[in-house]
Amino acid sequence: MDTTQRTDPSDLFSAKGLVIVITGAGSGIGLSFTKTLHSTSPHKIYALARRLPLLQSIAASLDPSGTVITPLECDITSPTSIAAAVSHIEKETGYIDVLINNAGVTGPDHRGIYEAGSIEQVRDVLLGEWEKWEATYATNTTAVVGVSAAFLPLLDRGNERRGWVNGKLGPGEGPRERKTVQKKEKGDEEVDMSDERTSQIITVASIAAFNRHVTAGFAYSASKAGAVSVGKTLATALAGWGVRSNVIAPGIYPSDMTTSAPKQFPVDKVPAGRQGSLGEIGGAVLYLVGKSGAYVNGDVLITDGGRLSVHPATY
Ligand SMILES: NC(=O)c1ccc[n+]([C@@H]2O[C@H](COP(=O)([O-])OP(=O)(O)OC[C@H]3O[C@@H](n4cnc5c(N)ncnc54)[C@H](OP(=O)(O)O)[C@@H]3O)[C@@H](O)[C@H]2O)c1
Helix, strand or coil: CCCCCCCCHHHHCCCCCCEEEEECCCCHHHHHHHHHHHCCCCCEEEEEECCHHHHHHHHHHHCCCCCCEEEEECCCCCHHHHHHHHHHHHHHCCCCCEEEECCCCCCCCCHHHHCCCCHHHHHHHHHCCCCHHHHHHHHHHHHHHHHHHHHHHHHHHHHHHCCECCCCCCCCCCCCCECCEEEECCEEEECCCCCCCCCEEEEECCHHHCECCCCCCHHHHHHHHHHHHHHHHHHHHCHHHCCEEEEEEECCCCCHHHCCCCCECCCCCCCCCECCCHHHHHHHHHHHHCHHHCCCCCCEEEECCCHHHHCCECC
């Protein structure tokens, strides 16, 4: 072991030179990702959401030159809208290194079961807003598969740009071969062989996937458990193709989704006693996106101030 080798945190925790797609990039956690990753000099960030004017104002304030952050209107529940975003990025850049499936919705509120005074009231709370289940799954679970699938060819090309010889490696085959020189727009370029990253999908689920106390609704928890499952299953299914998949499961962070959530908590609810900060969630994604996260695949990163430790939960 080479104990003299130095580590440089600014090189380890950085998105320098990468092309990153973030869904739900205009508010809360997605905006924190955009700000944090942008501060480390990526080549491009494609910021996707339905509210284009919001994305445009964020891009204008963070990136006045307009060269790094590209706002794109995209509804992740619409295959046509996803295909349009992929096609735009394919024409403009031709590849991506990281896809962050962050967009999400809360869905029907079932917290009323704890106030119910009769079993009929429990029934009525659970049957209320039945029609909203479909939209919750469409955004939080189905879209994780749909958006990830649509971007796979661009993630594959991202690998190729970093020198990896693409294609499927079957059982017993590998490690994946790597070229030391790569053809790029401005001619041949040496591949940075110290950068061991392969392309990555990051999915933002929630600790609701594991928490058995209903903090939003059954549909939210179930759809986020689905998102965790999809994220893990993608890691297994794509292992032979050289694309990684990881999941972040946040506790309570400030966002449009949590405006009515308490800012402080007793330690039996959240041992940290507070919501997470946007810097803390930004730091989590930077760890996964940076060279620091190159060996992480199929993982679920929980960042919740200890909330799951004091709730009935399954992990
Ligand atoms: N904040 C928390 O405490 C917390 C905890 C655990 C997990 N999460 C997860 O973190 C992620 C981000 O949520 P947030 O807390 O930052 O809430 P947020 O501020 O409400 O952000 C959600 C984002 O998703 C986008 N979005 C929703 N539906 C979409 C669709 N069909 N197509 C494209 N974009 C869509 C929204 O943008 P448009 O409306 O412009 O489309 C919005 O920017 C979600 O997956 C959420 O479940 C949050």
